[in-house]
Amino acid sequence: MVALGLTLIYGVLNQINFAHADFVTVGAFTAFFTATRFATKVLGLPDTGAYLLSMFAALGAGALLGLAVNAAVFAPLRDRGDELRPLIATIGVSVLLENAQLALFGPIPYQFDSPFARETLRIGRIFFSAQSVLVVAVSAAAIAALYGFMRFTFLGKALRAVAQDRETAGLMGINPNLLIALTIVIASALAGMAGALLGPVLVLSPFAGASVIVKAFAIVIIGGFGNMQGTILAGILVGVIEAFTVQYLGSGLIDLVVFAMLLLMLVLRPTGLIAERKEENV
Template sequence: MISIVLQQGINGIVIGSLYVLVALGLTLIYGVLVQINFAHADIVTLGAFAAYATTHFFGESYVVGIAAALIAGAALGWLVNATIFSPLRERGSELLPLIATIGVSIMLQNAMLALLGPIPYAFDTPYSNHVLRLGGLFLTVQNMLIIVVSSASIILLYGFMRFTFLGKALRAVAQDRETAGLLGINSNQLIMLTFVIASALAGMSGALLGPVLVLTPFAGTSVIVKAFAIVIIGGFGNIEGTIIAGLLVGFIESFTTQFLDPGLIDIVVFALLLLTLAVRPTGLIADKREENV
């Protein structure tokens, strides 16, 4: 029994840390722009396919595939900001960019569908079948890689936001764009930087999720819906809250699969979301951001 709980705990950390990577991107963008990017889902999908193409077509190693996914994600993020969010920023509507990115998402999904077809791709990595035994527990090297890469990225991102000049400037833009501008911070460049970082994270998590997911052009949607729940549960724009909520959703997923029924995962996650919104709409970790509640 203990070993089952520990084993599912590990599985929860694996899937949860991937959700954190995706959700952090959403929350970063929300932090500086107070906007939601629905096309974030398709950046995840694109990352997964970029890694698939690198490893299966060009025969490169999986690590190169992860790098390719990172670059592909960053490029798409740059494009989405340059074509959608940047031109719409002056209009000041919170609704229009959201709807525009829903359109982008439909467009990208169907473009990938036309190119790649609806049949799921079998994404094998050399590490998927390599199992490590730790006492009574099992851990594939793939899962180990996921934990290492995602926690390293999360720590790097956290350090970047906390301690570097650019990170501080980013937080300044998030807090008050006009005052940051008065202090000589170019908010447009920093918003673009945020998009590129957020989308690179999403692309990379796509490469790591690829072997776990049913890899179709619609794979990102199931991830992003949970990522939305995570950012709300954690508090939009709040990095610590997002990390905690992401791991929480990972645990919910693995333990619901073990003890209840896999079909109930989304119901439990979104019941928690609605409960959070009803009881504590600012998220698990309270922030000063209250304009939406």
């Protein structure tokens, strides 16, 4: 889901948001504090209700951050037609967000208890935590919703039109800036929600994002920049390969294997799994 947000932004804007993963941690922290401090203490909601509420809070936090980054970074830099500048600026935002969180929350990881993490489900002889089932289910739903949105609604079509050719789309009465802002907000909201979902699974610390982002990049590249089907496929593929790596090589080597795969992919098929060939435009 994080990778999907990245690829969405890339597909429409041709820009990479390095701070994207930090939206995930911000989302996770928002969810954490909403669930543990606000919902249960102030509103007196039961655990499950608090967690669900926290997910929406995280969604909102992600959307707000996306809005802010778009207004502060992407929008002013968009017209200069430079690929490096926005990328570097988002690295700056990323470093800023990480360390701001560090200053606020400290380096000690938080234990984010979700009511679902405590329960386990059994299918045959295999046990799952309810949380991981929830992660998969919500991700699948979000992916399906996003896919449907891009494919079938007017806005989705307009977005893809902007991705294809910004100027022409502008001439057709589509406001590209508004749509780009919308894309970033959607992608960032997804990231925030991903944070709420992953918070209880990962260790919640300000730097959790960094470990997520590099993997998300790997998935995006393996799937092909801006290509949604490819990204989903690559996400599944990387998940499977990670599982096998843990099984046979040990968990320390996960990043190594994923990135070796990434480099291999860049050598063999730089356009991704589902290739869209683009000739050098002269």
